[in-house]
Amino acid sequence: xxxxxxxxxxxxxxxxxxxxxxxxxxxxPFWRFVNAKAVAERVVVSEVSRRLxxxxxxxxxxxxxxxxxxxxxxxVGDGGLVTVGMDDFSQKLVGEVSAIRLxxxxxxxxxxxxxxxxxxxxxxxxxLSPVDGVVVAVNGQVVAxxxxxxxxxxxxxxLLRVRAPRLAANLKQLLSGTLAKRWMEEVCENxxxxxxxxxxxxxQDGGLPIHGMARGLNPSRWDAVARTFFLT
Amino acid sequence: MxxxxxxxxxxxxxxxxxxxxxxxxxxxxxxLVTPWNIAAALVLLVGLPVxxxxxxxxxxxxxxxxxxxxxxxxxxxxxxxxxxxxxxxxTLASSVYLFGLKEYYPLLRPAILTGFLGYFFVVVGLLVDxxxxxxxxxxxxxxxxxxxxxxxxxxxxxLYLTVQFLEFCPAILEWLGWRNIRRWVTRLTIGxxxxxxxxxxxxxxxxxxxxxxxxxxxxxLWYTPFIPIYxxxxxxxAGLGMVIMESAxxxxxxxxxxxxxRHVELDAITLALGKAASVVLFTYLFLKLLGIAxxxxxxxxxxxxxxxxxxxxxxxxxxxxxxxxxxxxxxxVRLVRATAVLTVIGIIVNRLNVxxxxxxxxxxxxxxxxxxxxxxxxxxITLGILTFRWIVNRMPVLREHPEYRGVH
Amino acid sequence: xxxxxxxFLKIAGAAGTAGLVGRSKEARAAPPxxxxxxxxxxxxDTTKCVGCRACEAACSEANRLPDPARAGxxxxxxxxxxxxxxxxxxxxxxxxxxxxxxxxxxxxxxxxHCTQPACASACLVGALEKTPEGPVVYHAxxxxxxxxxxxxxxxxxxxxxxxKAVPYIQKCSFCIERLDQGKLPACAQVCPxxxxxxxxxxxxxxxxxxxxxxxxxxxxxxIYGEHEVGGTGWLYISQIPFEQLGFRADLGTRPYPExxxxxxxxxxxxxxxxxxxxxGLYAFRKxxxxxxxxxxxxxxxxxxxE
Numbered sequence: 001x002x003x004x005x006x007x008x009x010x011x012x013x014x015x016x017x018x019x020x021x022x023x024x025x026x027x028x029p030f031w032r033f034v035n036a037k038a039v040a041e042r043v044v045v046s047e048v049s050r051r052l053x054x055x056x057x058x059x060x061x062x063x064x065x066x067x068x069x070x071x072x073x074x075x076v077g078d079g080g081l082v083t084v085g086m087d088d089f090s091q092k093l094v095g096e097v098s099a100i101r102l103x104x105x106x107x108x109x110x111x112x113x114x115x116x117x118x119x120x121x122x123x124x125x126x127x128l129s130p131v132d133g134v135v136v137a138v139n140g141q142v143v144a145x146x147x148x149x150x151x152x153x154x155x156x157x158x159l160l161r162v163r164a165p166r167l168a169a170n171l172k173q174l175l176s177g178t179l180a181k182r183w184m185e186e187v188c189e190n191x192x193x194x195x196x197x198x199x200x201x202x203x204q205d206g207g208l209p210i211h212g213m214a215r216g217l218n219p220s221r222w223d224a225v226a227r228t229f230f231l232t
Numbered sequence: 233m234x235x236x237x238x239x240x241x242x243x244x245x246x247x248x249x250x251x252x253x254x255x256x257x258x259x260x261x262x263x264l265v266t267p268w269n270i271a272a273a274l275v276l277l278v279g280l281p282v283x284x285x286x287x288x289x290x291x292x293x294x295x296x297x298x299x300x301x302x303x304x305x306x307x308x309x310x311x312x313x314x315x316x317x318x319x320x321x322x323t324l325a326s327s328v329y330l331f332g333l334k335e336y337y338p339l340l341r342p343a344i345l346t347g348f349l350g351y352f353f354v355v356v357g358l359l360v361d362x363x364x365x366x367x368x369x370x371x372x373x374x375x376x377x378x379x380x381x382x383x384x385x386x387x388x389x390x391l392y393l394t395v396q397f398l399e400f401c402p403a404i405l406e407w408l409g410w411r412n413i414r415r416w417v418t419r420l421t422i423g424x425x426x427x428x429x430x431x432x433x434x435x436x437x438x439x440x441x442x443x444x445x446x447x448x449x450x451x452x453l454w455y456t457p458f459i460p461i462y463x464x465x466x467x468x469x470a471g472l473g474m475v476i477m478e479s480a481x482x483x484x485x486x487x488x489x490x491x492x493x494r495h496v497e498l499d500a501i502t503l504a505l506g507k508a509a510s511v512v513l514f515t516y517l518f519l520k521l522l523g524i525a526x527x528x529x530x531x532x533x534x535x536x537x538x539x540x541x542x543x544x545x546x547x548x549x550x551x552x553x554x555x556x557x558x559x560x561x562x563x564x565v566r567l568v569r570a571t572a573v574l575t576v577i578g579i580i581v582n583r584l585n586v587x588x589x590x591x592x593x594x595x596x597x598x599x600x601x602x603x604x605x606x607x608x609x610x611x612x613i614t615l616g617i618l619t620f621r622w623i624v625n626r627m628p629v630l631r632e633h634p635e636y637r638g639v640h
Numbered sequence: 641x642x643x644x645x646x647x648f649l650k651i652a653g654a655a656g657t658a659g660l661v662g663r664s665k666e667a668r669a670a671p672p673x674x675x676x677x678x679x680x681x682x683x684x685d686t687t688k689c690v691g692c693r694a695c696e697a698a699c700s701e702a703n704r705l706p707d708p709a710r711a712g713x714x715x716x717x718x719x720x721x722x723x724x725x726x727x728x729x730x731x732x733x734x735x736x737x738x739x740x741x742x743x744x745x746x747x748x749x750x751x752x753h754c755t756q757p758a759c760a761s762a763c764l765v766g767a768l769e770k771t772p773e774g775p776v777v778y779h780a781x782x783x784x785x786x787x788x789x790x791x792x793x794x795x796x797x798x799x800x801x802x803x804k805a806v807p808y809i810q811k812c813s814f815c816i817e818r819l820d821q822g823k824l825p826a827c828a829q830v831c832p833x834x835x836x837x838x839x840x841x842x843x844x845x846x847x848x849x850x851x852x853x854x855x856x857x858x859x860x861x862x863i864y865g866e867h868e869v870g871g872t873g874w875l876y877i878s879q880i881p882f883e884q885l886g887f888r889a890d891l892g893t894r895p896y897p898e899x900x901x902x903x904x905x906x907x908x909x910x911x912x913x914x915x916x917x918x919x920g921l922y923a924f925r926k927x928x929x930x931x932x933x934x935x936x937x938x939x940x941x942x943x944x945x946e
Binding site: 287288289290291292293295297298299300302303326329330331332361362363364365367368370371374375376377379380381382383384385386422426429430433434437438441442443444445446447448449457460 | 722724725758760761762763764765766767779782783784785786787788790791792794796799800801802803804805806807808888890891892896897899900902903904907910911914915918919921922925926929
């Protein structure tokens with residue numbers, strides 16, 4: 001209703017402009033509030049995050065690292081040498097590794113062929129090699145203390161150094177950067193679908209997946225679960 | 233001779249396949265016995281006779297309507313809430329076809345079906361409420377009261393039902409296997425969508441504009457020249473909330489029907505819808521404040537009705553706004569779904585406020601719905617849900633028809 | 641004769657439009673403009689009404705309605721009656737300590753036959769119509785029973801036949817058939833005290849004003865219905881303030897159709913602005929998509945689906 005005296009009109013209009021301005025001012029912080037990533041999601045990882053990898057959902061996906069769909073990674077070093085290991089997802093999937101059987105120095109590796117073997121609780125799971133080449137070095141420390149793989153999968157937990165003669169061709173088959181992150185997102189989705197039919201029950205809590213997720217999924221046949229992800 | 237036999241066999245198998253979902257009649261009847269079905273049957277058992285009674289003996293015999301209170305639960309709930317909650321159809325259609333948000337496509341058909349059935353059962357509710365329901369086509373074919381907002385509403389509902397039906401036709405035609413007609417109809421989709429959005433804007437707001445004619449009857453906190461804008465904006469919220477709710481329920485109840493990829497996409501879509509709902513609610517809140525300022529009745533907030541107004545504003549607008557925002561931030565899909573329920577309840581509260589609760593607020597002869605009115609409303613809603621389920625179980629709504637995969 | 645499909649559509653379209661135009665022309669003569677003074681109206685001087693209720697009897701007879709309730713009983717005035725689906729007018733009595741002691745004031749209520757009626761503006765099928773002759777009439781052949789007129793009318797005049805299976809709206813018709821025959825409305829015809837005076841609105845206003853001017857102590861200085869809701873066809877003058885006689889004081893002077901006018905005016909604008917906007921949005925987006933697809937080849941953004 002239009003007020004019938006100027007004074008009331010003035011105060012009404014003033015109030016209306018105030019509300020409109022307040023809305024405009026508050027909208028921007030509100031929009032940022034809605035779009036921000038919540039604290040729980042910013043995962044606090046061990047000192048390994050010095051790799052500057054962006055934390056993607058639950059798993060570290062560092063830059064400058066190339067990933068094989070079987071969850072092995074390769075990092076290009078000096079002199080055509082490639083460092084090879086297993087990624088954060090795989091170590092979390094399998095959980096505590098009791099032993100890793102790595103190939104010997106001088107062994108030949110084929111991209112997409114069996115690279116090494118993990119052992120845990122008397123089950124063994126193969127993983128595929130990310131590159132072609134010849135093994136020039138083996139990480140003795142990991143053989144001695146396999147838990148290094150769980151603690152620092154991209155750093156101290158490296159597995160092999162490989163001379164890769166066909167590196168360029170190999171890298172074309174691997175994922176890195178944004179592609180790798182997107183792939184990891186899909187992997188997360190697949191895992192989430194397997195984790196709970198009532199979609200996302202674990203996910204909603206915002207918690208990190210526990211070690212040995214495969215065991216959480218299927219205690220008796222966790223190795224079969226792991227193999228589906230490792231493509232072996 | 234052979235051909236007749238063949239055709240009979242073909243028809244019978246179509247009937248078995250498509251109507252009875254591949255079961256023999258006896259098997260089919262057996263599947264009908266579920267707790268929900270029994271409850272629905274009870275509702276219908278009581279409700280349908282009540283509706284018949286209303287038609288035989290008039291509105292006075294069944295309702296608590298009076299000369300002071302001409303509109304009651306059927307208008308407030310079945311018509312106003314029904315139209316608001318069917319808004320998911322146009323909200324999603326415009327998102328997909330006009331704003332190009334193709335990722336919402338999986339939710340589109342169910343939303344359009346909800347929209348179509350929503351409006352259809354609004355008309356059913358109207359048929360029960362009107363004094364002479366057989367005259368319902370009059371504003372379209374007989375006599376035109378062009379100065380009336382109600383006239384606008386009538387035409388819009390009529391046109392919109394047609395448009396919604398056209399938009400849903402591809403699904404029906406896929407079910408019937410009528411390829412050529414289907415191809416022709418899909419060409420109309422964009423036009424139908426644009427038209428549907430226009431119609432929706434207008435009639436969602438027109439339902440609010442109806443109450444502009446009642447300045448002395450509607451409580452000053454709810455009566456403002458901006459009612460049409462409020463109804464339109466809140467219908468967007470209602471649509472988003474309903475889509476979130478309906479998709480969650482459908483994915484649970486009709487799980488076996490849905491393509492696996494769709495399950496995974498739903499969480500992301502739900503969060504995105506929640507974000508949109510949050511922003512719209514935020515805006516709506518400030519628009520409401522503007523309305524209070526414009527009316528200049530701040531002092532009324534201290535009265536009992538003022539408190540109720542604040543409950544509606546803070547509990548059903550501000551609260552869901554922040555719950556949605558929080559849920560989207562935390563990627564908490566469950567919270568977003570729960571908030572959607574809260575939002576839908578809030579829309580119902582608002583519509584009932586405008587039409588029944590804050591309407592005639594200062595009159596001694598206050599309206600309370602009669603038991604038979606409540607039963608009738610429940611019956612109509614139950615019929616709507618049953619129809620939805622019947623269609624979803626048979627037609628490619630939640631899943632793609634195998635022969636038409638990827639055609640869209 | 642054979643008509644091609646196109647020919648048929650043309651004919652149908654033309655006929656439909658003609659029907660629309662034609663019907664609206666004959667069914668709805670242009671309503672009189674605001675404050676139209678030549679229309680027939682009624683002046684009710686409550687200081688003259690003795691409460692005999694002859695008007696009620698005459699009204700029921702003229703409209704073939706049941707006899708008025710409890711004719712002849714004084715105690716009737718203890719409660720307040722309203723019109724209903726079988727009573728088009730009632731006379732209520734109000735006790736007040738006026739200048740003449742505790743003499744009751746009697747007020748006849750019925751449809752106010754507003755100059756710009758809310759009900760006629762609200763009716764979606766034009767069942768309620770403001771005629772140029774003055775009365776707001778009801779076309780029973782059009783009414784759907786939606787009861788929006790009841791929501792709209794500020795005086796709560798239209799009454800609904802809730803008790804019937806085929807219900808109609810009932811209200812005073814200002815005896816339009818009698819007016820057509822040059823007669824007075826039934827109530828004015830029988831009023832013995834001259835409380836009801838029929839005439840042209842402008843003249844009645846003059847009469848009312850001069851009555852008030854000449855007897856300033858006898859009347860409240862206000863003609864109820866002169867400006868209320870844009871002016872009504874039934875005008876009231878009284879000794880007692882109108883709020884005490886059951887009249888609403890909060891109705892304002894804005895004609896009710898104006899409340900929805902801004903919204904209805906906006907409708908064609910929305911109807912015309914949305915399509916170019918939405919179609920433009922669609923086209924713009926489609927254009928972007930096509931450009932993006934053209935350059936997408938080199939990106940290789942496809943994710944693996946293993």
